[in-house]
Amino acid sequence: MLxxxxxxxxxxxxxxxxxxxxxxxFHFRFVDGATVFARTTDGEELEYQLLKELSNPPPRxxxxxLSPPRLSPxxxxxxxxxxxxxxxxxxxxxxxxxxxx
Numbered sequence: 001m002l003x004x005x006x007x008x009x010x011x012x013x014x015x016x017x018x019x020x021x022x023x024x025x026f027h028f029r030f031v032d033g034a035t036v037f038a039r040t041t042d043g044e045e046l047e048y049q050l051l052k053e054l055s056n057p058p059p060r061x062x063x064x065x066l067s068p069p070r071l072s073p074x075x076x077x078x079x080x081x082x083x084x085x086x087x088x089x090x091x092x093x094x095x096x097x098x099x100x101x
Contacts, residue, residue, distance in 0.1 A: 004065040011063035016050045
């Protein structure tokens with residue numbers, strides 16, 4: 001199953017400020033879509049305003065999905081010749097397809 005992947009950083013970058021020091025924060029509480037309350041390791045709750053401009057909210061639709069990069073011909077050949085035998089037969093043409101000569 002392919003899971004769609006999106007470039008959230010580029011899509012949301014014009015609208016939101018980065019949350020600096022996010023690794024030292026926990027227990028996030030979001031209010032009104034723009035304000036975040038987060039606790040530090042010592043229990044202090046801090047408030048962050050994430051929107052750059054309150055009058056310019058982000059769009060409500062999803063960004064365009066990213067396409068995964070294609071395998072190089074060398075990697076495709078390697079998978080076909082060396083790994084295909086270990087893949088279930090019904091998945092071989094998806095994971096290790098024949099390499100055009």
